[in-house]
Amino acid sequence: MSRPLRWGMIGGGEGAFIGAVHRMAARVDGRYQLIAAVPSSDPEKSKRSGVALGLAPDRVYPSVEALVAGEAKRADGVEVVSVVTPNHMHYSQCAALLEAGLDVICDKPLTTNLDDAKKLLALASAKQRLLGVTFNYTGYPMVRLARALIAEGSLGKLRVVQVEYPQGWLATALEKTGQKQAAWRTDPKQAGAGALGDIGSHAFQLAEFVTGQQVDELIADVSTMVPGRAIDDNVNVLLRFAGGARGSLWASQVAHGHLNSLCLRVYCEEGSLQWKQETPEELLVTRAGEAPRLMRRGDPGTPTSSVGLPGGHPEGFIEAFSQLYTDFAEHVSARLEAREPAKSATIAPNVVTGTRVMAFIDAVLKSGQQSSWKKI
Amino acid sequence: MSRPLRWGMIGGGEGAFIGAVHRMAARVDGRYQLIAAVPSSDPEKSKRSGVALGLAPDRVYPSVEALVAGEAKRADGVEVVSVVTPNHMHYSQCAALLEAGLDVICDKPLTTNLDDAKKLLALASAKQRLLGVTFNYTGYPMVRLARALIAEGSLGKLRVVQVEYPQGWLATALEKTGQKQAAWRTDPKQAGAGALGDIGSHAFQLAEFVTGQQVDELIADVSTMVPGRAIDDNVNVLLRFAGGARGSLWASQVAHGHLNSLCLRVYCEEGSLQWKQETPEELLVTRAGEAPRLMRRGDPGTPTSSVGLPGGHPEGFIEAFSQLYTDFAEHVSARLEAREPAKSATIAPNVVTGTRVMAFIDAVLKSGQQSSWKKI
């Protein structure tokens, strides 16, 4: 096994949700050592967060530029940095880190518009550095099994893809109560798009990840259901895949009763698959002419997770997130060790994925405005 | 209780599925006596079927015209007649029966095109006779509870409606094996539309029945997934309701793993509902700020079915179908007894419903051809 990587983090200070998730994921994985950070744009908060994280005070930096400069001077400087700030800050921060020759892991969505994403794509390519994007649902073992089952071809030609991601937490104007998560996620300036960007992006990416096919064309209804909200909170989309498959995508944050109900169903010529994020250890597999089979992680034919718990010992969100960190670590270690990364790690979402998702968001918004079919 | 009704049937001879269902439904209800029929267009088969049904030989007729003429001569002639023939025969048969002053119960869809439906609507109105249409899923007690919960207003304004009806039985070219059901349902001449007419119609009607709101506009992808098939077998539709709600509808007969998976989900300002036809005794109800409640028929606040089994004693397809027969009987008896029908019976689907569904099918087909939004 490779040595632990020297790891930095941008964002993720006090009260931040996703930063804590990234840290737990990296810790479960065990291949990262957090040694430097820019926890917050607020210096006081940054300092407190640095202490809580056990960082050396001189490695808690006030800005990305300062971190880049400070770490560059050290023999034991950071090798890979995670960006877990609000969406609108991703672009400039990722760019600065890539420019400095660092490997980068960025929370999704990659940027708030397609142009910025394309620039990062070009930059990462020019610099030959990793720009991993944490479309974390691709880390679940049963999602990877789904992808593998389709890729191996035994289910036959793709026909129909139904993907949805309903949540209920924004069914009221929560953003007006001062709730931090709600506030930035419903602010067009910080978030770019609403339900579409926050969760529709996951749904789209999951559909393409599992099917191995690309959406070619779409038509969308982009709605705001909560009065006074400045951003979309419900999106219905029809999908046409390049290979002829059809489908639909629904993302909503006003769907009372749903917590985080990402669900993908794929129908092929010779069978079908169903996976639900809230019961992530199961994959319902039906083959033509047979009764459905409820495959659970641990059943014969299912993959081992990076965490390695036996079946029936539920692995969840953190463990799946940790799988991506495992994959990213493999990429970074491989580069440092001047070898090819393990093949299994190459499916992890990166800047190409992130750019593709931005193209999807872009097409949905245009389709919604013009009420017509749009190419991605 | 009113006396049993003298009942006739057109279609439903040997090997017919839906005719047998109508008979079981009427028998469970107990308010119908089958006394005359045109079981088949094939005279020999008609005769055999008549015997099997216990009909007097002279009341097994070769045609609707013969039945109308024969029964009109009798003091104990039929009062109400069910039409359970393939879709393309509904129009002329219903028209003939209405013209003769009979009450009619027609299997769905009412006709194979919108114009015919409009003519029947006018005729039933002119003749002041019932033309009930067996959109049978509206007969389930928990569907009626869903409708009542929305109608009473406590769930608030309608926001999102997700309805789907996937089946898998036509995922292969079953119609080429000689299977009778598959053959006529995939023949454009007999069926009109495929998955759209057969099951999409149910999905649409259920959505409007439960929400009490009308779809105003839609855009659709109408597809044929099985090579060589002459009719649609997969339909994806975006829905815009008159009151501002949004949603989508999916009907498919190529969805491996699904038997008959009609599912409706309704999201309102103050809560949501979910009902699945394959577990029809349950209704998942979430009210804003509360954990979901799994209401089962028999739980406090749930309605009594016309069959009256205690909760946990599963009532199913036949019992729900029977509820419509109960409602139709109430309409006919009320007319014969010159009184108003019970209010509960007035929600049963009729020629207005049937015509509305034909307008939906019409709009979907046009939208599919023109790739643009269409008004219903």
Add this chain to the structure above:
Amino acid sequence: MSRPLRWGMIGGGEGAFIGAVHRMAARVDGRYQLIAAVPSSDPEKSKRSGVALGLAPDRVYPSVEALVAGEAKRADGVEVVSVVTPNHMHYSQCAALLEAGLDVICDKPLTTNLDDAKKLLALASAKQRLLGVTFNYTGYPMVRLARALIAEGSLGKLRVVQVEYPQGWLATALEKTGQKQAAWRTDPKQAGAGALGDIGSHAFQLAEFVTGQQVDELIADVSTMVPGRAIDDNVNVLLRFAGGARGSLWASQVAHGHLNSLCLRVYCEEGSLQWKQETPEELLVTRAGEAPRLMRRGDPGTPTSSVGLPGGHPEGFIEAFSQLYTDFAEHVSARLEAREPAKSATIAPNVVTGTRVMAFIDAVLKSGQQSSWKKI
């Protein structure tokens, strides 16, 4: 197909639950014509019920004796009679009907004590008449599939049997509110045993029916949880099967949240089965070394029901009950036609089954009193 049978009923007048179920079951089946009855021991109620059932007034009798005498005089007298009275009346009524040479269908439990059951067993044998007992859960297609899967041997040696039947409707002293069902079912004189006789009997019979093996020995805790109740309402039993399998049985009427949750799980050397009455169309089948398979009625390898609905069109309680009526009709018709009944009908529960269940109840009560293992 045989001609319809001339059918009578004892009990099942106004307000009776199980009598109405027997009638619906027979009607769905279509092989019975109800022509005579003793609907109630109250003459006025009997008369009203007879009218409601459409019986000729002279065939609504005041007593079993009167029915036997009256029908014996007619060429078109009843051939088979259902007994749907409270448990304590079964013995004398069944005996009288058998003595008269009639075939009999009796609701379960057969009697209120083992001795009476044994006498009926001897009598039915001497008279060579059917004494069918409606352990109705054996009529579900997926229960019969479970039995067949074990009988065919591919699941291997039986190891563990877990059966339970929880209900919640008697969690309060409902019998003190005047509720008729609660009153007689908690009265030791009318019911014999409480939860044990009412539902524990079903659980035990289902376990032996599906496994094809007999319980040899048991130890039980027989409890009354609701203060002031005179009969058991919760029973826990350990089971030892003759072939070495072990298991447990739980029957309760005080289990809040359960409607009618009969559930059987069977574990063998090479696989396992799980069936739940509230979702009766499914059978979970696991074979050693494979992920579980969710078999639904209609999936390949599942049996056709007597009703014949396609899979996904839920058949329920009445349809399963109707299967027993189909089987019983086959027995009676076979005798009248002097031929062997179809083999599939021979698994229907009869007086042997009913006697066996009384032996179980007897053993549980003794074990509960003496806190020790008892042979059945």
Add this chain to the structure above:
Amino acid sequence: MSRPLRWGMIGGGEGAFIGAVHRMAARVDGRYQLIAAVPSSDPEKSKRSGVALGLAPDRVYPSVEALVAGEAKRADGVEVVSVVTPNHMHYSQCAALLEAGLDVICDKPLTTNLDDAKKLLALASAKQRLLGVTFNYTGYPMVRLARALIAEGSLGKLRVVQVEYPQGWLATALEKTGQKQAAWRTDPKQAGAGALGDIGSHAFQLAEFVTGQQVDELIADVSTMVPGRAIDDNVNVLLRFAGGARGSLWASQVAHGHLNSLCLRVYCEEGSLQWKQETPEELLVTRAGEAPRLMRRGDPGTPTSSVGLPGGHPEGFIEAFSQLYTDFAEHVSARLEAREPAKSATIAPNVVTGTRVMAFIDAVLKSGQQSSWKKI
């Protein structure tokens, strides 16, 4: 927040399952720093494991005695030590650590016999040190909610407790294939009891933890289903609680189709609860006179976990395990800081719990041998 604790581990070297779980749990929690260990009794393996764990070579010890001696000499010596060796080694190792004045966390079951457990109970009490026992299922938020709901009294008097823990992984003689987990768990010398000790112990402890009541008396059937196995693999038990409640417990390792299906159902006078380990984020709560409510972590009224993910972001086995580590850390930190531990931490299972479970195992084995009711 208190400073991280200096932590040691006994066992958990290469290939060990439960040691890795303890480490992940502690890392997710973030309050432990692993600095010393006795990874294996095999010196070579120990060395390799120490390196993989990033330990300083001089703090990888060959024995508990060596660790105690070595660490005692250091100012920065371990403060708390986890024991994750096979069951038969727990007693002497825990005793040695407690004698040395260390706080101890021991995997369950605490010992292989009741006497040893009692000695540890006395020793921990004399030394005033923590002896936490990782009955990890008590760490799930919804299990703690269940306990709280019963403790608050609104569900009323306890009536029936049904607990079960079926697994299928030992349905064949896996121990004869060289599988390490199977080998020691089916060896009476290393494991003490089989399914009873391994998982029956969890089921029993969960029942008492959630209900807050003690089992007073039991009768058991202790079986070995797999030919040639030297230890129990299926146990059925009837339970009598001190307060009058009744119930049953089933633990099996031969139940094909089950992965790790611990399930607890509790029925009280005014409602009931159901929790399943394989879907640990849900608690089904029924209150008298209401439809069941499906409470999910994150729904109103549910507790926050120590990990703090929003509802619908599945927390699983590691996160629950981590809750116990959080609780244990609070105990140790409180002692070091000479203050009372937070009240929420006091419900974590300890040597009292561990001893109680050994008394249960002891009573079950005696009852099984003597076929009679036994007091615990």
